[in-house]
Amino acid sequence: MITVDIHRRIGDFTLKAAFSTQSGVTVLFGRSGAGKSMLVDTLAGLVQPDGGRIIVGDRTLFDSEQGINLPPERRRLGYVFQNARLFPHLTVRRNLTYGMHRIPEDERRHGFDDIVSLLDISALLNRRPGQLSGGEKQRIAIGRALLASPKLLLMDEPLAALDEPLRNEIIPFIEDLRDSLKVPIVYVSHSVDEVLRLADTLVLISEGSVTACGPVETVMNDMALWPVAGGFEVGTVIAARVTGQDKVFGLTDLSFSGHRLRVPGLGVHIGSQLRLRVRARDVALALNRPTNISVLNVIEGKVSQIRDTGEPQVDVLVDIGVPLISRITRKSMHDLGLAPGRKVFAMIKAVAIDRNSIGHGGPVL
Amino acid sequence: MWTPTLAEAEILLLSLKVAAVSVVFSLPCGLLVAWFLARRRFPGRTALDALVHLPLILPPVVVGYLLLLFLGRNGIVGAWLYEVFGITIAFTWKGAAIASAVMGFPLMVRAIRLSLEGVDRGFESAARTLGAGPVRVFMTVTLPLILPGVLSGTILAFARSLGEFGATIAFVSNIPGETRTLPLALFTAIQSASGDATAARLVVISVVLALVTLIASEVMARRITVRFGA
Secondary structure: OEEEEEEEEEOOEEEEEEEEEOOOEEEEEOOOOOOHHHHHHHHHOOOOOOEEEEEEOOEEEEEOOOOEEOOHHHOOEEEEOOOOOOOOOOOHHHHHHHHHOOOOHHHOOOOHHHHHHHHOOHHHOOOOHHHOOHHHHHHHHHHHHHHOOOOEEEEEOOOOOOOHHHHHHHHHHHHHHHHHHOOOEEEEEOOHHHHHHHOOEEEEEEOOEEEEEEEHHHHHOOHHHHHHHOOOOOEEEEEEEEEEEEOOOOEEEEEEOOEEEEEEOOOOOOOOEEEEEEEHHHEEEEOOOOOOOOOOEEEEEEEEEEEOOOOOEEEEEEEOOOEEEEEEEHHHHHHHOOOOOOEEEEEEOHHHOOHHHEEEOOOOO | OOOOOHHHHHHHHHHHHHHHHHHHHHHHHHHHHHHHHHHOOOOOHHHHHHHHHHHHHOOHHHHHHHHHHHHOOOOHHHHHHHHHHOOOOOOOHHHHHHHHHHHHHHHHHHHHHHHHHHOOHHHHHHHHHOOOOHHHHHHHHHHHHHHHHHHHHHHHHHHHHHOOOHHHHHHHOOOOOOOOOHHHHHHHHHHOOOOHHHHHHHHHHHHHHHHHHHHHHHHHHHHHHHHHOO
């Protein structure tokens, strides 16, 4: 359980953040310059807020009223920086043990060998940071933070400096931390993929303030928040369960609120839960159930809301048991005579849902 | 084989002793002052900066004379040192070491300060989050990272010390076996009518000493670079 309520003023920028979150992964999401990194630095104690309080678990790290302000070295928070910040003068092994040596042995929660094998870095132990690739550096930075047995792991866009393949190489490790080590994580990101795959709780930050905080599905499906969040493309997040595999055509069947959704094969077990994101522009609408078309997923629903800002395209919110957003042209809206209450069929191309649109976990609705 | 005479060996050893002692004692002060100048904003920072650089700009004889005023037997600090501890500094090799240290100090501070300013503070923040307090961070992260700068600052100060003349002769005079270092011995030889041969030999010793210092610093610098891994 993390409770944060702090404010800090620098020039004409004001950071004023209040949120509280359960364990698991909390993603701080927002555009660059929104104050995410400053917020994480504040949690770590590297930046001092003007006032407020920070509580992690049962420990008060900062409380201006009680005059508590633990220095960073006594906060016991692990911090994985965007650019790894491995000590260039030490070997990988000594980087890893730097924090571990400062923790009494009976308080160490992760064994050196366990972390090394979890992160698959045993071959790198005797190298220097200068001889490592970006992805390797980031894995070692994660290991170094974990070996200091933190009560909470802070990660400030740890994948931002990496290219796509490397990102996909690291994300499973972070999923592992969350699922097998049960380390609570506060994760700064401006990538929707990372939110989908990692987040339990989403904290939306805009211009120094928290604009929303809650479960990923709730926050990301809130139409009112899109202009604020800015960073992500409009779409719907749906929690679903894997119900079948079509071996012949290599498809996976998902089910959610009584609907079946077929997507390209995922290689996940039947029964597992996952979260997928359907981009609004990948959802087409029809007034009658279409026949003889290539689209595999046709779901009946009712228009509940239309967001028309005068642009050539409009966002139509369709109630299919869960809200589904479709982005169509204003012309189509007029031609079909769409209005709230109208029955429609939403069509989702299976191939529009790729690996990056799918994350693990999340409650099934 | 060309070998230095006993007298020349004595001069050489005295020079090395004076330079070594001056560097060893000024290094901790140099680190401290460089750290304050690079990292802290405090009233009088500019004044401290100017004071440190003064020996670089003032004629060395002025520095030597000022040292004599302060640290001589009748000087403000010198008199006190003599009365309380019975220590005499003026006209001893210790005074020569102090003169050398003062003259080399700006070079040392500049080099260390530059490397301190070049250190990515992010490494220090990272060490803090890993449980290291400020002193430990300095010892385990900052100091190793500025080692090349510390080394070059020390070499510069050492070399400056070996060549020190003006401040030394003004402060501790030119006493054989006590304060007559290489440059002073060379000066003495040049002054005497029959000193040409002696002067030539001392010049050779000076050149060899300078080359050895240069090579030693190169070797050490290379070791450090290797340690960091390109």
